[in-house]
Amino acid sequence: MSDPRAPTDRSTTPPVGTTNRLLGRGSWREARYVADLLRTETVGGAILLAAAVAALVWANSPWRDGYARLRDTVIGPHALHLDLSLGTWAADGLLAVFFLVAGIELKREFVAGDLSDRRKAALPIAAAVCGVALPAILFVVTATLMSPGDSPSEASGILRGWAIPTATDIAFALAVLAVIGTHLPSALRSFLLTLAVVDDLIAITIIAVFYTDTVNLLWLLAAVVPLAVWRLLLKRKITHPLVLAVPALLAWGFVHSSGVHATVAGVLLGLLVPVSREVEDDPDRNSLAERIEHRIRPFSAGFAVPVFAFFAAGVTVIGGGFGAALRDPAAIGVVVGLVVGKTVGVFGGTWAVSRFTRAELDDDLSWTDVLGLSVLAGVGFTVSLLVGELAFGNGSERDNHVKLAVLCGSLIAALLASIVLRLRNRHYRLVEARETADEDHDGVPDVYQAEGRLDPA
DSSP states (O other): OOOTTSOOOOOSSOOTTOOOEESOOOOHHHHHHHHHHHHHHHHHHHHHHHHHHHHHHHHTSTTHHHHHHHHTOEESOTGGGOOEEHHHIIIIIIHHHHHHHHHHHHHHHHHHSGGGSHHHHHHHHHHHHHHHHHHHHHHHHHHHHHOTTSOHHHHHHHGGGTTGGGOOOHHHHHHHHHHHOTTSOHHHHHHHHHHHHHHHHHHHHHHHHHSOOOOOHHHHHHTHHHHHHHHHHHHTTOOOHHHHHHHHHHHHHHHHHHTSOTHHHHHHHHHTSOOOHHHHHOTTOOOHHHHHHHHHHHHIIIIIHHHHHHHHSOOOOTTTHHHHHHTOHHHHHHHHIIIIIHHHHHHHHHHHHHHHHTOEEOTTOOHHHHHHHHHHTTOOOHHHHHHHHHHHOTTOHHHHHHHHHHHHHHHHHHHHHHHHHHHHHHHHHHHHHHHHHTOOTTSSOHHHHHTTOOOOO
């Protein structure tokens, strides 16, 4: 008899006579992980939405000058160019925490998650790449067609925003999915999560390469020292927050001074967190990466990202601001990119993987599910607002226009996704009721045990 606690087989070779499946049901451990993450991100998404609404209300009230003064208040020492406004501190400092969590997620996915399996990784990577490329292309085409009379310099200035509609906001997207898709299969949520992780990697690469004007190599090389210390401390299991904060803050400060956007430091710190595939696969052990992520994620989702949203989303709509945004080619390009580009890109990338690998969609799913998820990927907020500030300057007129476009495009995408996914949710409610009826006293649905997807325990 085989040992029931033996590691789960992760072979990439399907059994003889079977067909490759896309978006198949994952393991019970994976389903529980996604459910826990969904709860955290749902709460974070609600706080994020509240912060954005509060900023919009204040920025359009009789006291809107107070909002602008608060956002533009400069604090911090001049050393290392740290005399920054509160809005910049939120964008450069607090968002680095968000990207630190994203870096840990990415490392775990590549070492022990779906991205470690080349066959499974092909789908989210292809969908993410297409979901980035097509919105950027549509932005350029739309902005160019709408500004035929502009001078070359003006046209070039508009096209600096090509990357704004390329990012998916994981907190908002998962929050919407939690509300409208309470009975949707965990495979869809896992796909959205993995897609967003790859999306974040592409986004931070775009920021580092295309939105960095000058680079001071000395400061960048200096950042290697605290990054190495961070890695060494974690390798030796030294995880006291105050001890780890020292190299993390130094790395952030050095990267910021180098001219590269400081959020890159967050991703580098996350990627340097040790991840053991053996430990990650063991349901009885909490890995170092998992513990660090669980400590930081509540701060990131509940404070860092909402504070950034509060300072970034305060756009004045009254007094002709909304009408001016409707006439701005950059704003129209952002809406088209988020609503149309993301949908066609993610759906097209998924279809292309199916077409060229001859893999079939899992029997439990339909292409309507993929369509709904593709529309939902158009919910862009945090990184889109950040790229808008980098492209056009925080507080500029065009930056305000694209911020409105990001809000409107995300709202449209969320509403359209709700229509599609709520229809599918009714179907899965009945399916889940049948599976729950077959659940044993161990609390694990029989479908996971019958299909060999129960992790060792």
